[in-house]
Amino acid sequence: MSSVIEKIFQMHTREKVEVGNTIWIDIDLRTARDFAGAKVVENLIENYEGNYVDDAKKTFFTFDCNAPANTIGYANNQQICREFARKNKIKVFDVNRGIGSHVVIEEGLAYPGVTAVGTDSHFNILGAIGAFGQGMGDVDIAFVFKTGKTWFEVPPTVKVNFIGIPDGKWSAKDLALLCVKELKNKVLGKSIEFYGDILEKLSMAGRITLSSMVTEMGGIVGFIPPNKEIISFCEKRSGKKIEPVYADKDADYEKEIDIDVSNLEPLIALPGNPANVKRVSELPYTEINSVFIGSCTNGRTEDIFSVSKIIKGRKISENVMMKIVPATREVWQELLEKGVIKELFSAGAIISHAGCGGCASGQIGMTGEGEVQVSTSNRNFKGKQGAGDTYLASPETAAVSGLLGYIGGIDEYEVEG
Amino acid sequence: MNMKLKGRVWVIEREGKLIDDIDTDMIYHNQYLHITDKKEMAKYAFSNLEGWKDFYEKAEEGDVIIAGENFGCGSSRQHAVDCFLAIGIKAIIAKSFGAIYKRNAINSGMAVLECSSIDRAGLKNGDIIEINLLNGEIKKDSKTIAKAKPMSIVQTNIYKAGGLFSYAKSI
Numbered sequence: 001m002s003s004v005i006e007k008i009f010q011m012h013t014r015e016k017v018e019v020g021n022t023i024w025i026d027i028d029l030r031t032a033r034d035f036a037g038a039k040v041v042e043n044l045i046e047n048y049e050g051n052y053v054d055d056a057k058k059t060f061f062t063f064d065c066n067a068p069a070n071t072i073g074y075a076n077n078q079q080i081c082r083e084f085a086r087k088n089k090i091k092v093f094d095v096n097r098g099i100g101s102h103v104v105i106e107e108g109l110a111y112p113g114v115t116a117v118g119t120d121s122h123f124n125i126l127g128a129i130g131a132f133g134q135g136m137g138d139v140d141i142a143f144v145f146k147t148g149k150t151w152f153e154v155p156p157t158v159k160v161n162f163i164g165i166p167d168g169k170w171s172a173k174d175l176a177l178l179c180v181k182e183l184k185n186k187v188l189g190k191s192i193e194f195y196g197d198i199l200e201k202l203s204m205a206g207r208i209t210l211s212s213m214v215t216e217m218g219g220i221v222g223f224i225p226p227n228k229e230i231i232s233f234c235e236k237r238s239g240k241k242i243e244p245v246y247a248d249k250d251a252d253y254e255k256e257i258d259i260d261v262s263n264l265e266p267l268i269a270l271p272g273n274p275a276n277v278k279r280v281s282e283l284p285y286t287e288i289n290s291v292f293i294g295s296c297t298n299g300r301t302e303d304i305f306s307v308s309k310i311i312k313g314r315k316i317s318e319n320v321m322m323k324i325v326p327a328t329r330e331v332w333q334e335l336l337e338k339g340v341i342k343e344l345f346s347a348g349a350i351i352s353h354a355g356c357g358g359c360a361s362g363q364i365g366m367t368g369e370g371e372v373q374v375s376t377s378n379r380n381f382k383g384k385q386g387a388g389d390t391y392l393a394s395p396e397t398a399a400v401s402g403l404l405g406y407i408g409g410i411d412e413y414e415v416e417g
Numbered sequence: 418m419n420m421k422l423k424g425r426v427w428v429i430e431r432e433g434k435l436i437d438d439i440d441t442d443m444i445y446h447n448q449y450l451h452i453t454d455k456k457e458m459a460k461y462a463f464s465n466l467e468g469w470k471d472f473y474e475k476a477e478e479g480d481v482i483i484a485g486e487n488f489g490c491g492s493s494r495q496h497a498v499d500c501f502l503a504i505g506i507k508a509i510i511a512k513s514f515g516a517i518y519k520r521n522a523i524n525s526g527m528a529v530l531e532c533s534s535i536d537r538a539g540l541k542n543g544d545i546i547e548i549n550l551l552n553g554e555i556k557k558d559s560k561t562i563a564k565a566k567p568m569s570i571v572q573t574n575i576y577k578a579g580g581l582f583s584y585a586k587s588i
Contacts, residue, residue, distance in 0.1 A: 022571035035450045039495060042453060047582040065450075073451025121493040121517055137495035137521035143581050151571050155516075188487060189516045218487060220516055273438070360447070381440045381491065383465045384447070 062100025098328030162196025164262025299327030325357025478505025489518025
């Protein structure tokens, strides 16, 4: 019987969905961001004569990569998209709105069971709400804008069972880093389904964190079965009755992998490779210069709220600059209304407008040679966030390290409940 | 599009071993993402890959890239394929590919072959190989040195048409 991806695909094609087959599937939600968006537009104009868009109501631009543009190249590209959008009646979530893959959830455009694509390699984040999301290049996306369809080789599914519930201090990011470590090279090109009691401890933000790092695991998408909280959120936002897609009990999995999480503790990925994961407690004394909190992995209200719980009333180390970028404008507003922004500011943090921030090219600055950064984002490939060394960790570990001036564990600080 | 290719290889290795996990920032760094002119993209191919920063100066039209596991993992940027196409790279043979990268390459008419044993084929920079895209055979001096997984029918058709847009016009 069928796994989640096979069921979602079968709802979107007339062809027979079988692992290994290449099929054409209908795409419900079609998006492009600012960096590849201009190439999408160029591809459409070069290859088609008018009628560039199959369905403007299902098509969107989301500017998040370099927002607002700080280079003329990006500014030009955004303007190309805006003009194309205006002519073709496409809605633009402009530079004020934040990370596209989050905005489509907030806007109720993505919900359990839909198929969605975007020019963002973390678009598979939508697995967090039980939807199929996929990052693609500008050729693919232009083709989807025009036809509403894409080809896809049906991937095998790997079932990941989390065993146990940890009792110490842990966060969704620690779970995600553990998965990158354990699953790297085991899920390349495959769909993942996550199961286990620990998932009930994860809110939508935590689920987003886990699903966002499936890209670093090498997987196509990672589905978390939607619970009541997710279904009710998506129903409210979309105004639709949601019927989530769950796997059949006897679905054919390529393999099952058990991961024991009962001793999960704060983890950190060493510079250069998201899969080079160690326990924070086993790291040698490592001084840091900067902290970045945000990204599609850890930019939700809850993530930043947990930072403020640690740093409020305290001062960030004078040797550290702490840069905070909420994922979306909605997150910004929540933080503002709850008084969190003031607490972060008072502790010495730099708070920027919503967007991809520290992951993209320089929105909130880059690292210099020799600079050591702790980041809550999902990638730390050499050169990605500048010339320095980037460690990947949870918002809690990043916050504590920002206070200490060196990489440290949450145990070094008392935190209000 | 010809289903048999012949070209000079670049073995993307370091200390005698194919480099695994070459990501899209190493292939084409995000600081050049605003560039939309393909000819200009060529200059930055591998310009963030330690030991291979001069690839643009060395590589020539018709060359073939030989790479390790998970080649092109990371971002969805088409630039990481376009920069090689702009140089005239004919094919990429890797032990495995990042999923998005493989799609992007096929959609742009680049030949991509997965070959788990390519590191044992004894290839050196400058060797001339012949590739049969239909059956995946890779030959040197007329001798088969490795066998790659052939592309699927849809993928082959897109490649033959010269890319996704040309293919769409043919169906």
